[in-house]
Amino acid sequence: QVQLVQSGAEVKKPGASVKVSCKASGYIFRDYGISWVRQAPGRGLEWMGWISAKNGHTNSAQKFQDRVTMTADTSKSTAYMDLRSLRSDDSAFYYCARVAIASGDWPSDYWGQGTLVTVSS
């Protein structure tokens, strides 16, 4: 069965970086993309960007473009999201989700369990 397992909770100081991993299983990793979505406590879902596991192509929301790096290691079936220059308002749950590229309309059909990132001095 399809599973996305994310790395554990992180506590970071303002200005630091965090790298969240998302290990995929149960499907051919390179046939799909991975999107990253975050959710601050009590707030809605915010799309950060996505990466094609096939060719590494990325697209990120403008507000994150200068701070986020998304990568995919096909040998490990694992995607990574690196967010730099952390601020207190980056405290949130970060989710990875599988993007069904072949469907043509790209829904996120399977989700990781979420990784809580807390930014605090």
Place this chain on the structure above:
Amino acid sequence: DIQVTQSPSSLSASVGDNITITCRASQNIINYLHWYRQKPGRAPELLIFSVSSLQSGVSSRFSGSGYGTEFTLTISGLQPADFAIYYCQQTYSPPFTFGPGTKVDIE
């Protein structure tokens, strides 16, 4: 960026009720519209993709319709597990924005 709105922002209903949630996009997104449910403390889960296609394993009590800029999610015969927050998402053009969510709680 394409703006996505939802209405209502919240609603109260009883088990067995039928409810409808509306999602509107700021421009034509054709059929690039998906619906997710998020239960408390859990990750979102895909219910419906491409406006009206039911995700595998999802109850037929869920249905979707619409085209262009206005879309609806209908839940027939609400069950206890359906009391959650529902989000729509457009994937016509990046950034793939989500609506602000509709909270469905027990009346």
